[in-house]
Amino acid sequence: MASQPTISKFFAKASSPVKNATAAKKGDTTKEVITHTNNNSGFSSSTADHSQEQVSIIIDSDSESDNEINLTSVYKTTTDAIDESEVVEIEMLQHNAEKHTEEATVDNLASEAVTDSNHEKNPKSAKKSIGVDTKRQEKSKTIKRKNDATSPERIPKKPKNQDKLTPLDQQVKELKLKNKDKILIIRVGYKYKCFAEDAVIVSNILHIKLVPGKLTIRNSNPHDDQYKQFAYCSFPDTRLNVHLERLIFNNLKVAVVEQTETIAIKKNDPTANKTQVFQREIKNTFSKATFGINDQFAKKDKRILGDTKSIWGLDFKIDERENSIQYYIISANLNNGEIIYNTFTDELKALENLKLRIKHLEPIEIISPKKLPNHILSLFKPSRCLVSYTDNEHHCDNERKTTLNEIGEMLDFAKELKDLLVHFFIYLKQYGNEKLLLIRSNYKPFSIDKCITLSHSTIESLDIITENNGKGSLMWLLDHTRTSFGLQKLREWILHPSTDSLIIEERLDAIECIIGEVNTIFFESFNQILKTTPNLLRTLNRIAYGTTSRKEIYYFLKNMCAINELFINHSNYLDKQVYESDGNIASKSTLLTKIITDISEFSKQEQIPDLLAMINISAVMEKNMEKQVIGFFNLNNYDHASEILRIQQDIESVKYKLNDELKKIRKLLKRPYLDYKDEINYFIEVKNTDVKNIPDSWIKMNNTLRVSRFNTPETKQLVEKLQYHKDLLVQECEKQYTVFICRLTNEYSILKNVIDNIATYDCILSLSAVSCNMGYTRPKFTDKKRFIKAKNSRNPIIESLNINYVSNDISMNEEDGIVHIISGPNMGGKSSYIRQVALLVILAQIGSYVPADYMEMSIFDQVLTRIGAHDNILRGDSTFKVEMLEVLEIVKKSTDNSLLLLDEVGRGTGTQDGKAISYSLLEYFLHDSSCPLILFTTHFPEMGDITSKFLKCYHMDYVEENRPGEKWPSVIFLYKLKPGFTNNSYGLNVAKLANIDTDIINAAYELSENSKKESENSKFLYLPTCFRRILGNNQNSNKDKFVELLSLIDEENILD
Incomplete structure (x- = not known):
């Protein structure tokens, strides 16, 4: 419990x-x-x-x-x-x-x-x-x-x-x-x-x-x-x-x-x-994770809270000797039916891999068979996760346990993961959502092959996804989806850019085909249907859980039939353009051809139209719940109506007897036109002046100033019998509704495949809307490693905010340098430029067009970033330590096919220490045979002294301007990338933009000039030697280097 x-x-x-x-x-x-x-x-x-x-x-x-x-x-x-x-x-x-x-x-x-x-x-x-x-x-x-x-x-x-x-x-x-x-x-x-x-x-x-x-x-x-x-x-x-x-x-x-x-x-x-x-x-x-799947809380907005949230089963095993912790995770999204499983190892205190999964899977409820340590619990506090601990009070029946074990065997689960799956099943059973775990097609691993898994810091620093996908994020830019389940799939594409060239090219081909065919009647009609389509995937899973409402089932079947009818009505167009090999769609896009073929095959089946024909539409629209329940089925078409019809006959028989009794009462009271007051209680209404004439056996039920209402002994008995049969009818209709849901659940796998195809089409349609923008081009891919070349490229997010953005060329390769040091004034555009490069790579590997005149690139296995400055007070980490942890994580994960963004490394500590760290880090990568593609921004002039055939220096262009009364030069930003290194950061110009008093800035300028003269004669601290020794030690693994560097930055004379 x-x-x-x-x-x-x-x-x-x-x-x-x-x-x-x-x-x-x-x-x-x-x-x-x-x-x-x-x-x-x-x-x-x-x-x-x-x-x-x-x-x-x-x-x-x-x-x-x-x-x-x-x-x-x-x-x-x-x-x-x-x-x-x-x-x-x-x-x-x-x-x-x-x-x-x-x-x-x-x-x-x-x-x-x-x-x-x-x-x-x-x-x-x-x-x-x-x-x-x-x-x-x-x-x-x-x-x-x-x-x-x-x-x-x-x-x-x-x-x-x-x-x-x-x-x-x-x-x-x-x-x-x-x-x-x-x-x-x-x-x-x-x-x-x-x-x-x-x-x-x-x-x-x-x-x-x-x-x-x-x-x-x-x-x-x-x-x-x-x-x-x-x-x-x-x-x-x-x-x-x-x-x-x-x-x-x-x-x-x-x-x-x-x-x-x-x-x-x-x-x-x-x-x-x-x-x-x-x-x-x-x-x-x-509970917090399960309430969103229930119709009581259904939202009309496609971005319903909880659509991307998940409930976790979490177990762990600590190895004190290795200073590591083994995690076992099963994550279930109840809205889309997706189950992600994962086993991984993390540093005992670092928790970087766990944070990555929290960012991607967004848990709002955790269940665990063990008490979670406080440092792990602290990661879930910002999202106010509900954390529960399971025990062995409840048991799983043998049949279900066998099925779960078979799934575990098939997916090669470790014993701990199998046990966790049983715990998870028992926990979800109390909410009625356990059936999700019995559908094998719902399972997939977290570490999906052939894709980039963006890190927590990369997602935040590049504004990939922000809170509620607000304005200014990549998700906001790309989201033109028409359905909520399409939005969920698009989110998955964005967080997991593909590294498979075939998948990327398939998506690009589909976008190109859609742009050419979007104005045809078939596609216009299909797109219009999607605009009014509710969350079919969520409804399908609610059907599987047995929690859906009758009205929701009707609209689900109606929408599925509308899609079927569309494909049947346009069968001639589809025969020519899709099914024939020389058709426009068949010859241009294998992905679109597969999507349309799969949906078209489904449209030929009769199960869904037959089920829809069994529903009485007028009853579904009834606000009275009892009428909706007993009238849900069209008994002329429903094939299990015999028991319902029998009970209805019993009800009519009792009503007939009540009518006979009414005739006797009319005769007794000599009122030939007398009727029952209503057809619920069947009261006989008598004026108070005539009450003395009624039999003593009649039962007075209530009265007003003018009339009294009675039941005769016979009508009272018949009314009770009538209510009994009505209650039986409700029970039988509820039973048959459950049978009806089970029949629909039997089609779960087929329906989910159709909905998945519709979601994929919706994503392609959304990316097509972005790719139609003026100045977007289809990226090309090369087999060369560490290669990016782009002409007049722009930052897609900044450009979409209607800001006049200056375009820049990109050229990173063996000839033009695989490591670029970028210097320039504060607010000159350095960080925006390196973000731009990363966003273009991510866009291209999602399968979208990019904002440039031309772009050719390698396919990267990682996009790793160290941008911005922040601390972690809850864990007691200073700004500098957080920065170093992120740098060391990059060192550990990067390969010769990665893209690294290092923005002003060393800013979190003193100037001399910052210079030492930046210098040593670059020296380490430049002497490494598997050096990745690196964009490195800095304000340290000493970085310009590093020489290597793999390194090129650039700066963001500007123009100096001397103004009367100011000792320092003002600067005009040009935001254009130029070759060469610049030594001046022009920080005082930022102070001026912030309206700092001129006298203060003049004094600061004098101090700055004196400090420069002193620093020219000073030497780096011992850090360069330490960093080079540790990072360059070929005998040590990345893990060993990581641990050594942690101990180094924890020393008292380094940490701020």
């Missing part, structure tokens, strides 16, 4: 002289105040810390002493579950009246009021009119107030048999003990209630009233002895979805408990349960 950090609860008596005096003066009742505190500064998740909460209950008392009592721990969550300094006041003397009025309405749920009688003040009163009940409640409250006004004790005395629970409370207790890790929201009539510990937490989060009672399920709080029933809070069933979302947002697991039998079935079915309370069981369970 899942376990989470404890919420401590404290209960205390506290005296309140002012309040007590006021109460005494007004003769008011005693109040019980429930409050809580925590260290959170607000309700929003963005400000939530992960401290433990405190919940207090303060009871007004004449006593001046305080008494604080610890309560059994209730819930364990990784983040705040309760707001700060909230107070809910409850009048104890209204307790019984409130409990009575919050139960279900009298007419429809009288039976519930009787069976749960101990929760009501007067169980028999539920059968009487509301007016009578209200009078009795007012009388009861008046007597109680008089008694309490003179009572010295504020807490009621313990009645007899207080330890004996009511039948409903006993049922709640049994459910809670089996689900300790969840908040239980339990249906009672037309309301949902939470009891005991759950009620305290929920009332504080939702700001709703808490009715006093036992505060713990196990009666472990001393004040629990004062009450006979559990404390509870309640809300109308219409508010369930709203409140669920708030609770889940606070990292709580929530289970919704529903009644599984009705009054009519309980009374008329001989096989029904005869206990005092209705049967109840958990129908839905929600």
Whole structure:
């Protein structure tokens, strides 16, 4: 069972002289105040810390002493579950009246009021009119107030048999003990209630009233002895979805408990349960990772939160001797059905590989069979992950376990990964999402062959994907997708640029073909359909989980049939252009040909149109849920309708008997045109002046000032029988709906393949929209290594922001240098230029056109960056240490076929140390036979002294300008890359742009000039020798070099 950090609860008596005096003066009742505190500064998740909460209950008392009592721990969550300094006041003397009025309405749920009688003040009163009940409640409250006004004790005395629970409370207790890790929201009539510990937490989060009672399920709080029933809070069933979302947002697991039998079935079915309370069981369970897949939270926007989020199964094994940790990960995205598995090793404290997977897979919920160390947990805190720990309380049946083991064997899972898969299955089963793990085609490894896996730092420094894919990111630039599942696939392409030339060329061919064919009727119609297509992939997975709604299934089948019809209607065009080898599409694009052929083959099958024909469209559109359920099937086409038809005949038979009874009543009352008041309760309405003429056996149900309504003994019996058959009809229709879903689930693999093809087409269409831009060209690829050549290239992101961007040529190869040192003024465009090169490479390897007149390049296996400056306070790392860790990670990962971006390495420490590090790093790469392609920006003049046949120096061009009254030269940026090295950074010019006072800048200029003269005579520290010795040691592996350099930068005289 899942376990989470404890919420401590404290209960205390506290005296309140002012309040007590006021109460005494007004003769008011005693109040019980429930409050809580925590260290959170607000309700929003963005400000939530992960401290433990405190919940207090303060009871007004004449006593001046305080008494604080610890309560059994209730819930364990990784983040705040309760707001700060909230107070809910409850009048104890209204307790019984409130409990009575919050139960279900009298007419429809009288039976519930009787069976749960101990929760009501007067169980028999539920059968009487509301007016009578209200009078009795007012009388009861008046007597109680008089008694309490003179009572010295504020807490009621313990009645007899207080330890004996009511039948409903006993049922709640049994459910809670089996689900300790969840908040239980339990249906009672037309309301949902939470009891005991759950009620305290929920009332504080939702700001709703808490009715006093036992505060713990196990009666472990001393004040629990004062009450006979559990404390509870309640809300109308219409508010369930709203409140669920708030609770889940606070990292709580929530289970919704529903009644599984009705009054009519309980009374008329001989096989029904005869206990005092209705049967109840958990129908839905929600957590942060699973709520988005449920229709209660479905969003119309294609960028629904959670579409790219995942739930992780995470296990690990620490090797102290090797200073390493082995991770086992299974990541499931419930929206798209994708399961990623991975086993990898990381440095015990570095965690770079784990951070990479967190960035790519975006977990929002973690389950683990072991307690995660704090330094690992800290990585999940920014995203407020819900972390749970599994145990062996629940078991997986043998058949499922065999299937999971077969999948593990087929995918060559390690034993730990197989065990984790079983844990994961058991955990997801409580949410109804476990079927996802039984579909073998859903699995794929994280380390996908033939692609670049962009690192965490590369994604951030190049603005590949930003929060919510906001303006200014590569994702924002490329996203012209029409569907949400197309957007998900595009995101995968962007984060994993291909290293397979065949895949890249296939995508480029498809883009070129689309640009030429996009105006044909077929493609225009297809594109128009996609604009109105909902998230078919999400719906398909909801169908597999059995959580989809009837309306959602109808629209899913309707959309799939619309695509089928499109391909059938344009079969002549497709025959000529796709299926014939000399057609425009067949001859230009193998990818488009495959997509269209696969979808076309599916369109010839009849399963989906047949299933759609079984649905009664008018019933699907019904707002009344019961009518939607019983009328969902078109019984003329549905092939399992026999039992439904039989029950409908039984219903009609009872209605016929009711009609016969009406004829007798008309004759008796001599009213030939008399009708039943309605066709629900079948009341006979009689004027009050004529009541004396009706038989004594008639049962009065209600009355107004003018009329009274009755049931005869016969109609009452028939109405009960009618309701019984109606309930059976609902049950049978629900059963057949489940069968219908299973039939659709059998087509899962075929449907998913079609949807995947549509998503691929959507991605090609999106890239085509970008590639149509003026000045974009198709990149060419060469078999040469370490080669980039481009004419008039631009930064695609900056250009798209409508900024006049200066184009630059790129030439990096054996002849023009594989290492380029780029110098120039601050704000002169150095960082933008090197980002531009990397973005062009990524765009090209995604399979997109690039912003340039011409581009030819190698296919790179890595794009590694060290750009910007930041620290990591949570891990205690300084800016310089973070910088060095990233540099060393690049040293470890780079190959002779990588592209490296090193932006002002050494900026995080002193000038002399920074120079030493930069110099040594370049020397190391230049003397390495597998030197990658490197773009290195710097402000250190000494870097221009390095000579090598592989190295070229460039600078961002500028023009100096001397202005009156200024000792320093101003600079005009030209943003053009020119050969040669420049020694001046013109930092004072940036100070001027920031409106720093001229006198200050003049003084700074004099100090700068003096510092330059001094530095000319100074020598580097010992760092160059150390770096060259460590990095150049051929005997050591990259790992050994990494460890040695870490120890070096940790020395006290180097770290800032």
